[in-house]
Amino acid sequence: MESLKRKRKTPIQPRWYNQAYLLFLALRQHAQDSLPRTELIEAAIELDKKIGVELQLPRVFRGKTPKNSASATLTNNSDRYFVAFKPEGSKSTHFKLAYTPGNVDGAVTEYQNWFKKLIEHDWPFCFGVPKSIDESHYHTPVSHIDELESMDKELVDLKLIDEETNKLQTSTEPPPPPPPTTATTTTETTTATTATETTTATVTTTTATTTTTTTKQLEPEPLITLDQLDLTNIPQSWHDIVQVKPSLIPFGGNGLFAKRKLPYNTPIGFYFGVPMTEDEFDSLKDRVGRSSEYSIMYRRTVLDATDDQGQPVMDPSSPRYCPFHFMNETSSQKTASVAFVEGAVVNQIICWTKKEIEKDEELLVWYGKDVHRYWTKEEEEAQQQQQQQQQQQQQKRKNCKKEKKSSTTTTKSNNNNSSSSSSSSSSSNSDILAKDEFVIIDESSAYFSTTQLQIQRDSQPLNQITLVNYTKEQVERW
Numbered sequence: 001m002e003s004l005k006r007k008r009k010t011p012i013q014p015r016w017y018n019q020a021y022l023l024f025l026a027l028r029q030h031a032q033d034s035l036p037r038t039e040l041i042e043a044a045i046e047l048d049k050k051i052g053v054e055l056q057l058p059r060v061f062r063g064k065t066p067k068n069s070a071s072a073t074l075t076n077n078s079d080r081y082f083v084a085f086k087p088e089g090s091k092s093t094h095f096k097l098a099y100t101p102g103n104v105d106g107a108v109t110e111y112q113n114w115f116k117k118l119i120e121h122d123w124p125f126c127f128g129v130p131k132s133i134d135e136s137h138y139h140t141p142v143s144h145i146d147e148l149e150s151m152d153k154e155l156v157d158l159k160l161i162d163e164e165t166n167k168l169q170t171s172t173e174p175p176p177p178p179p180p181t182t183a184t185t186t187t188e189t190t191t192a193t194t195a196t197e198t199t200t201a202t203v204t205t206t207t208a209t210t211t212t213t214t215t216k217q218l219e220p221e222p223l224i225t226l227d228q229l230d231l232t233n234i235p236q237s238w239h240d241i242v243q244v245k246p247s248l249i250p251f252g253g254n255g256l257f258a259k260r261k262l263p264y265n266t267p268i269g270f271y272f273g274v275p276m277t278e279d280e281f282d283s284l285k286d287r288v289g290r291s292s293e294y295s296i297m298y299r300r301t302v303l304d305a306t307d308d309q310g311q312p313v314m315d316p317s318s319p320r321y322c323p324f325h326f327m328n329e330t331s332s333q334k335t336a337s338v339a340f341v342e343g344a345v346v347n348q349i350i351c352w353t354k355k356e357i358e359k360d361e362e363l364l365v366w367y368g369k370d371v372h373r374y375w376t377k378e379e380e381e382a383q384q385q386q387q388q389q390q391q392q393q394q395q396k397r398k399n400c401k402k403e404k405k406s407s408t409t410t411t412k413s414n415n416n417n418s419s420s421s422s423s424s425s426s427s428s429n430s431d432i433l434a435k436d437e438f439v440i441i442d443e444s445s446a447y448f449s450t451t452q453l454q455i456q457r458d459s460q461p462l463n464q465i466t467l468v469n470y471t472k473e474q475v476e477r478w
């Protein structure tokens, strides 16, 4: 009876019920793959009305000018759902979806294209050794991660200032120069597929002025051309640089190890996943096997990294196999040797070295915030159990000693017993230390380096990416 009396709560807007997603749905429901701007906006507003009535929810396109807000959302395209283009002979801008959700073959083809370009164009610059300098001098020995991180923040602020005022007045000291630039070539990577070409082009025009000015301050850039490099030992596939084998982390399962020295500041590969919306992931894959442990977010798109049973693909000959799925996590963001970095291409997540990695070293990444680190709990519990067991054993030993004593000394012992008791309250501060190690980071804080800045010239800011591994509470909150 009690529950009947309860007032109905105001309906909670579901996570998917937002402007960008309605535009996404409107485009997806349309028979053709693309729509001109005005038609798309009208379709989305119609859909909003329909869903609003059906679910009794407040509309997402509100106010006096819902069309304007829909238009702004399209232009902003912050979730990277859309690609704007002008069909031949048309004066109006059309939009199509940046990807087909759940398209495994498409995702595999893109992934292979990215990798091909990375190996052919970027790796010669990254792994090539200048002919005049010997290898030990060439590779940047220390990563200066702290310097880079503080510089990143300045540059991010700086960019914001620039966007607002169109002025740029600061003098940021550059970090030590990274290995030869991947800028031009990664730009080529960004145009790997026709689906993304237009996005990249659009973004280029909006950010070009800002970042060109910014990069000027970071001169001198290392200007190394391929003919100055010894290219005899350039890896030809990921098999040449990394391998999967049991992790060195206790209970860490498999891990990823370097097969050779990996230079600092190098894109070493991509994290593969089949793109789908968060809702599709929730309904199709969430809680299926270990899908949430391996899948990763690109903005609001989930890249599902597992098979139909939610298991990671373990067969290296499968086109869906990705060695970077096996990278384990460090205990803190600062100690990560690899960062997941958002690429300029839609749904592209680059695995980027944050420091020089030695041969046979385990590659460790920071999974990002909002990750449910259940394994740390398990470890904590295991440690607590161990401590308890040790305490019990100590206690037993003491009891044994006492018993022995009392059996030999008969009546005398009673007065002295109290001194040896209750010494087992060992302070367990290990859990506090463990918690302190987790630095909660702001997702917008990215790892920029001079090289990445150049890529930024052709893209939106690169973001640290988060593995999907979120908690139930977080899902509900969204």
Ligand SMILES: C[S@@+](CC[C@H](N)C(=O)[O-])C[C@H]1O[C@@H](n2cnc3c(N)ncnc32)[C@H](O)[C@@H]1O
Binding pocket: 247, 249, 250, 251, 252, 253, 254, 255, 293, 294, 312, 325, 326, 327, 328, 329, 330, 331, 375
């Ligand atoms: C992306 S997978 C990494 C590869 C995984 N170790 C494997 O064997 O397939 C993420 C999972 O690895 C495990 N893992 C990652 N980092 C760990 C760590 N520091 N300690 C223990 N387990 C870890 C957790 O089970 C986590 O859900």
